Amino acid sequence: MKDRVKVVVTGAAGQISYSLIPRLVDGHTFEDKIVDLELVEIPQVVNKLEGLVMELEDSNFPNMGNVNYTANFEEAAKDADWFLLVGSIPRGIVFNGKKIEERADLLQINGGIFVGQGQAIGKFGKPDAKILVVGNPANTNALIGRHAANNESQLWMAMTMLDSSRARSVLSKKLNIGIGEISKMIIWGNHSPTMYPDFENIMVNGLSGKDLINDMSWVENEFLPVVQQRGKAVIDSRGASSATSAAKAALDTVMACERPTQSGDCFSAAVISDGSYGLPEGIICGMPLMTTPDGKVEIVRDIILSDLAKEKIKISTDELIDERAAVEDLLT
Ligand code: NAX
DSSP, X not given: OOOEEEEEEESTTSHHHHHHHHHHSXXXXXXXXXXXXXXXXXXXXXXXXXXXXXXHHHTTOTTEEXXXXXXXXXXXXXXXXXXXXXXXXXXTOEETTXXXXXXXXXXXXHHHHHHHHHHHHHHHSOTTOEEEEOSSSHHHHHHHHHHHXXXXXXXXXXXXXXXXXXXXXXXXXXXXXXXXXXXXXXXXXXXXXXXXXXXXXXXETTEEHHHHHOOXXXXXXXXXXXXXXXXXXXXXXXXXXXXXXXXXXXXXXXXXXXXXXXXXXXXXXXXXXXXXXXXOXXXXXXXXXXXXXXXXXXXXXXXXXXXXXXXXXXXXXXXXXXXXXXXXXXXX
C-alpha cells in the first residue's frame, strides 16, 4: 500500500492555489505518495471550490486521494502533515467597511486569521506537521501562527523561495549559466523589499559565485534592486501579484523539505530565529536551511557573513522587529 500525506491549503479559490493545487497531486511533489487534500476558503467563496474539485477529478491525477473542501479550518486541520497557508486579505480590499491601505492594518487583519489557524494546527495537526505561510505579510503571519500553535515539534516557515528563485534567474542570465548550476542561494530577512539575496555565498559548479560575478556595481545597481522589487514589477505589469511563480516556489519548498538536501547545498525559507548568525531571536527570519537524511529541517550554521551582508540583513531584521511590535497584542 502506498504512503499517504494529508495537505491543507487555505486560500484555495485564489490565483496562487489554482496553479499550486493540481501540482500537489501530480506524483512529482510528493513522489509516489497518495495525497489527500483539504481545501479551505472563507464562507463567502467556499462553494467555488466545488468547480475546482470537479476539475481535479477530471484531470485523472493518479496520486490524488480524498479531496474535501470546507470553510471549517479546524475540521480540515485534523491529522494533517502539511499546511500551505496561502489565504489572506490583500492590501487595497474593503474589509468591514474600511479600505485596507496601511501595512499596520494589514498586519492586524491577517494576523488575526493566523491566531485561529495557528491554534487549530497546534491542537489538531500532526506533531511533526510542516507549515508554510505564503499569505502576506508572510514572516509575521508565521510568527503569530507559531505562537498560537504553541507546539514546538511542528515546523513553521514563511516562504522566501520565490525570492531565491528570482535571484537565481537574474544570476543565471548574468553569468550565462543554467539555473541548476547555482547552489546555496540564500535569502536573509523578511519576505519584503528589504530582504537580502546573498550573492557572496552562492556557488556555481563548485566555484564561488561572488568571484564569478566580480562586479559590485552590477550587484548594487541591478541584482539587489531587481530581486527586491520583482514582486512589484510583476504587479505593475500583470495588474495582479505573482501567482504561477509563487505556486512553483511553494512546491519547491515542500520538495526541499521532503527530500534530503545535497551535501554542501541549502535552501531558503524563513524560520524562527534562535540567535544564529547574531540575528535577533524570536522573529521569523529568512535563513539557510537543510533537510537531513532522516527528514529533519535544520538551520545551516556554517555560512560566513561579510560586514556588507550583516549591514543589509540588519535593515530587514529591524523591519521584522517593527512588524512584531505592531502585532504584539496577538503574541501574548
Ligand atoms: P487571491 O486574492 O487570489 O487569493 C487569496 C484567497 O485567500 C482568496 O480566495 C480569499 O478568499 C482567501 N482567504 C482569505 N482569508 C482566508 C481565510 N481566513 N481562510 C482561508 N482562505 C482565506 O491571492 P493570491 O494571489 O492567491 O495570493 C495569496 C497571498 O500570497 C497574498 O497574501 C499574497 O500577497 C501572497 N504572496 C506571497 C508570496 C511569497 O513569496 N510569500 C508571493 C506571491 C504573493 O504575493
